[in-house]
């Protein structure tokens with residue numbers, strides 16, 4: 774089964790109650806969005822890759838306040854796209870959906886290079902996270918930022934809980950252990966912080982430094 778078939782099949786039944794349930798375990802997203810908003814400048818192109826229901830872009834629009842920005846949602850999964858279009862309708866043309874895989878979109882879909890690209894709890898589902906970051910980097914302007922928030926490796930949590938959690942995430946095709954192993958070499962000159970016993974991590978990559 775292709776990754777897209779898996780996503781369509783998996784989210785078909787749960788997309789409608791996704792935001793309600795994920796509020797309890799996709800932690801740290803609002804702090805991350807506030808941080809992204811603080812880095813944004815007037816007129817920026819900001820892209821979320823794996824945007825899901827559009828929940829993050831709605832909050833980001835709020836946190837941007839008076840800063841004008843073009844927001845783009847890269848989301849390949851049809852049930853999520855339907856939720857996203859419904860939920861972001863009130864924001865009009867300031868949010869645009871690009872119905873493509875994270876490895877297949879390009880800056881020409883945006884009308885020019887991106888200023889900020891972020892991945893929120895999506896990269897740990899990608900089959901080639903390092904490839905997706907390298908691809909995103911090519912779509913950034915010089916000095917632009919890639920921002921990542923995702924599950925950590927629970928390094929400060931007792932072993933039985935860690936194992937159980939890892940097993941549970943794998944049933945959703947989510948693997949933060951593989952994610953951080955693959956992309957760790959990128960962080961030599963960049964910022965990486967872990968929170969809540971390494972439950973989640975936030976990372977910022979600036980194009981000039983990786």
Ligand SMILES: C[S@@+](CC[C@H](N)C(=O)[O-])C[C@H]1O[C@@H](n2cnc3c(N)ncnc32)[C@H](O)[C@@H]1O
Pocket residue numbers: 776780795799802822823824825826828829847848849850853873874875876892893894895898899900
């Ligand atoms: C756990 S959800 C996170 C949604 C949203 N970013 C959030 O923070 O609520 C992961 C999202 O990534 C998308 N996704 C998974 N693999 C992808 C890929 N290769 N390219 C683009 N999106 C992908 C899924 O369709 C899903 O919407």
